[in-house]
Amino acid sequence: MNMRAILLFTGVALLFVGTGIIQSWNVSLTILNMALISAIMALGVNMQWGYAGLFNVGIMGFVALGGLGAVLVSMPPNTEALAAGGLRIVAGLSLGAATVIGAILVFRKAGKWRGWAVAAVLFVGFFAYRAVMDPGVIAVEAVNPASSGNIGGLGLPVILAWPVGGLLAAGAAWIIGKTALGLRSDYLAIATLGIAEIVIAMLKNEDWLARGVKNVIGLPRPVPYEIDLQNSQSFIETVTEFGFDPVTASTITVKLAYAGIFAVVLIGLLWLAQAALASPWGRMMRAIRDNEVSAEAMGKDVTARHLQIFILGSAICGLAGAMMTTLDGQLTPGTYQPLRFTFLIWVMVIVGGSGNNFGSVLGGFLIWWLWVQVEPLGALLMEGITAGMADGTWLKGHLLDSVAHMRLLTMGLILLLVLRFSPRGLLPEK
Amino acid sequence: MDFLNALVALANFVIVPALAYGSQLALGALGVTLIYGILRFSNFAHGDTMAFGTMATILATWAMQSAGISFGVLPTALLALPIGIAATGLLLLGTDRLVYKFYRVKKAKPVIFVIASLGVMFVMNGIVRFIIGVDDQQFADGERFLITARDFRTMTGLEEGLAIKTTQVITVAVAIIVVAILFWFLNKTRTGKSMRAYSDNEDLALLSGINPERVVMYTWLIVGGLATIAGVLYGLDKSFKPFTYFQLLLPIFAAAIVGGLGSPVGAIAGGFVIAFAEVTITYPLKKLLGYLLPDSLAPDGLVQLLSTDYKFAVSFVILIIVLLFRPTGLFKGKSV
Numbered sequence: 162m163n164m165r166a167i168l169l170f171t172g173v174a175l176l177f178v179g180t181g182i183i184q185s186w187n188v189s190l191t192i193l194n195m196a197l198i199s200a201i202m203a204l205g206v207n208m209q210w211g212y213a214g215l216f217n218v219g220i221m222g223f224v225a226l227g228g229l230g231a232v233l234v235s236m237p238p239n240t241e242a243l244a245a246g247g248l249r250i251v252a253g254l255s256l257g258a259a260t261v262i263g264a265i266l267v268f269r270k271a272g273k274w275r276g277w278a279v280a281a282v283l284f285v286g287f288f289a290y291r292a293v294m295d296p297g298v299i300a301v302e303a304v305n306p307a308s309s310g311n312i313g314g315l316g317l318p319v320i321l322a323w324p325v326g327g328l329l330a331a332g333a334a335w336i337i338g339k340t341a342l343g344l345r346s347d348y349l350a351i352a353t354l355g356i357a358e359i360v361i362a363m364l365k366n367e368d369w370l371a372r373g374v375k376n377v378i379g380l381p382r383p384v385p386y387e388i389d390l391q392n393s394q395s396f397i398e399t400v401t402e403f404g405f406d407p408v409t410a411s412t413i414t415v416k417l418a419y420a421g422i423f424a425v426v427l428i429g430l431l432w433l434a435q436a437a438l439a440s441p442w443g444r445m446m447r448a449i450r451d452n453e454v455s456a457e458a459m460g461k462d463v464t465a466r467h468l469q470i471f472i473l474g475s476a477i478c479g480l481a482g483a484m485m486t487t488l489d490g491q492l493t494p495g496t497y498q499p500l501r502f503t504f505l506i507w508v509m510v511i512v513g514g515s516g517n518n519f520g521s522v523l524g525g526f527l528i529w530w531l532w533v534q535v536e537p538l539g540a541l542l543m544e545g546i547t548a549g550m551a552d553g554t555w556l557k558g559h560l561l562d563s564v565a566h567m568r569l570l571t572m573g574l575i576l577l578l579v580l581r582f583s584p585r586g587l588l589p590e591k
Numbered sequence: 592m593d594f595l596n597a598l599v600a601l602a603n604f605v606i607v608p609a610l611a612y613g614s615q616l617a618l619g620a621l622g623v624t625l626i627y628g629i630l631r632f633s634n635f636a637h638g639d640t641m642a643f644g645t646m647a648t649i650l651a652t653w654a655m656q657s658a659g660i661s662f663g664v665l666p667t668a669l670l671a672l673p674i675g676i677a678a679t680g681l682l683l684l685g686t687d688r689l690v691y692k693f694y695r696v697k698k699a700k701p702v703i704f705v706i707a708s709l710g711v712m713f714v715m716n717g718i719v720r721f722i723i724g725v726d727d728q729q730f731a732d733g734e735r736f737l738i739t740a741r742d743f744r745t746m747t748g749l750e751e752g753l754a755i756k757t758t759q760v761i762t763v764a765v766a767i768i769v770v771a772i773l774f775w776f777l778n779k780t781r782t783g784k785s786m787r788a789y790s791d792n793e794d795l796a797l798l799s800g801i802n803p804e805r806v807v808m809y810t811w812l813i814v815g816g817l818a819t820i821a822g823v824l825y826g827l828d829k830s831f832k833p834f835t836y837f838q839l840l841l842p843i844f845a846a847a848i849v850g851g852l853g854s855p856v857g858a859i860a861g862g863f864v865i866a867f868a869e870v871t872i873t874y875p876l877k878k879l880l881g882y883l884l885p886d887s888l889a890p891d892g893l894v895q896l897l898s899t900d901y902k903f904a905v906s907f908v909i910l911i912i913v914l915l916f917r918p919t920g921l922f923k924g925k926s927v
Contacts, residue, residue, distance in 0.1 A: 347632065573712070
């Protein structure tokens with residue numbers, strides 16, 4: 162950390178302190194919590210882009226898979242639904258997996274008719290899978306559709322769900338990486354764009370899994386509930402002793418608890434990432450990024466290394482996704498927008514300084530703060546512009562309604578300007 | 592009779608819609624593939640370019656409608672198309688000057704161009720939402736159907752009806768005309784030949800005195816035209832919604848890659864492959880099988896292979912298969 166980094170981090174810290182003083186500490190901590198998660202996502206993307214030059218535009222999909230992991234681990238199991246269709250679903254999924262593995266095995270056995278043989282295996286397997294799976298899905302979705310209608314989860318503590326979310330994302334990343342890595346760089350971008358859309362489509366439609374667009378709400382929390390704190394005698398005594406209002410104090414305590422857990426994860430990951438970057442492995446990665454041909458000539462397996470780092474980076478995004486779902490306490494597939502979960506993270510990495518872990522973290526904090534604050538600022542600006550216009554005119558109403566779209570424009574401009582005039586970002590790689 | 596009914600049902604629900612959708616995808620993929628061939632990057636802003644062009648055309652259409660201009664049985668949007676194309680062409684030339692030219696002069700890596708196009712996508716998306724909003728816009732006017740299902744039934748006496756929308760016919764007709772002009776331009780004119788030369792071998796083209804900036808300028812203008820036409824046809828056929836246009840990016844890329852990036856013929860073939868696969872796989876086959884199979888074997892369920900919400904999965908799976916087995920695409924494109 163040099164002088165520049167310290168100054169910039171202090172500046173961002175002042176933004177949050179300023180928000181706390183001018184608006185309220187609740188607002189500031191809400192932004193901070195999501196900023197911590199965004200910083201972790203940016204760290205994952207920076208591994209892929211900064212260390213290895215891999216262009217991933219499917220961050221949203223990995224984040225959503227992490228959220229699914231949180232639901233599947235932490236929600237209580239829905240025993241009635243499991244009894245109704247659980248076995249069939251497990252059998253159906255295994256059948257589907259067996260079909261794919263069978264097709265791959267048939268394909269490996271080279272022969273004259275192998276194309277047809279693979280097609281036949283897939284065709285039969287698909288219908289068998291649907292035949293076994295569909296009744297199970299219908300049975301599960303019929304159980305209490307208004308309140309559940311899904312298989313529920315394992316009922317384990319939600320913290321355990323975070324690594325599981327990472328694992329789910331890593332699995333998806335393995336499939337993508339296996340196919341698209343080793344080809345030209347744009348292909349990976351297009352393939353990740355596709356997988357993200359499919360993950361979201363799956364979350365929205367597979368009601369048996371996580372209730373689809375009906376949303377899963379009320380995920381267990383790793384921190385106490387505000388209402389419990391307000392009812393606890395010892396808590397009230399402690400805060401009134403310091404002269405705080407118990408209600409405000411309870412909300413702030415909960416947010417601080419979240420911030421504490423998230424900060425521990427972030428610092429741990431940052432330490433690991435820095436250690437990895439300084440190790441021989443990190444040197445090899447940078448060598449591959451800077452010149453693939455010579456790295457290959459030195460005997461490095463470029464595609465395998467790329468696959469490795471792509472999986473690692475995606476797993477971190479999945480972990481962050483699980484943390485985000487925990488913080489929200491709900492999984493709402495309808496709210497996953499590529500703009501918010503993919504491109505915003507890219508802006509963070511590029512603005513912060515690609516290749517520099519501290520830069521990504523800084524970008525995460527700064528851009529998230531801007532993302533939240535640009536809207537009120539934009540509204541203020543628009544009100545200023547339209548102040549002179551007569552009330553009720555068409556243009557005035559249109560301009561005021563369009564404030565919500567200012568974010569897109571601002572983020573796009575920030576990305577383009579930084580890429581053009583300061584491509585190494587706020588904290589350049591050494 | 593049953594066989595004829597099955598054929599009509601197939602035409603009504605699969606062949607006609609897929610032909611129209613395929614033409615729209617093919618025009619979109621042609622734009623992507625041209626940019627790839629000449630400027631050598633995958634343009635992520637293409638979906639939003641289409642949205643911008645469509646928006647400009649819609650605004651011009653509204654202006655014409657309020658001025659009392661109409662195109663008879665055809666949609667007014669076709670008259671407004673040149674205005675939309677001009678606006679989009681200007682926008683693309685502007686973004687090239689402001690954004691891409693800098694990286695071209697610096698000979699930046701293709702992935703930097705892709706990131707820049709991402710930024711452009713944001714800005715264009717913002718502009719479109721800012722001007723027209725995020726809601727659905729229906730702007731088709733004129734005659735709705737060429738043949739309605741009821742007319743077809745009384746005409747032929749078959750049980751199944753075949754409805755052909757005017758917009759579907761217009762889509763296919765316009766696509767054929769545009770593709771014919773494009774291929775004539777690329778193969779016969781001096782500028783078109785210099786574009787192909789530049790795409791094949793940049794250094795050799797420069798040596799023989801081709802002005803790269805001119806080639807790039809014509810490429811953007813043609814791409815603007817193709818994107819606007821593709822977008823307007825899609826909007827006429829379905830409806831205009833900015834977010835849908837962003838999502839069209841995936842099938843369009845899939846079409847361009849399936850055909851072979853950089854190959855115009857491939858882009859057209861790819862567009863139809865993707866469209867037919869998507870429509871067939873998400874269409875419930877119950878009716879069709881009901882006609883073809885004896886009653887005892889007729890299926891109970893809908894026999895829909897995948898629900899329509901998974902249509903992206905279809906393009907994606909085709910994309911993955913092509914990447915795995917034939918990364919250069921059907922018509923040998925580039926795969927550097």
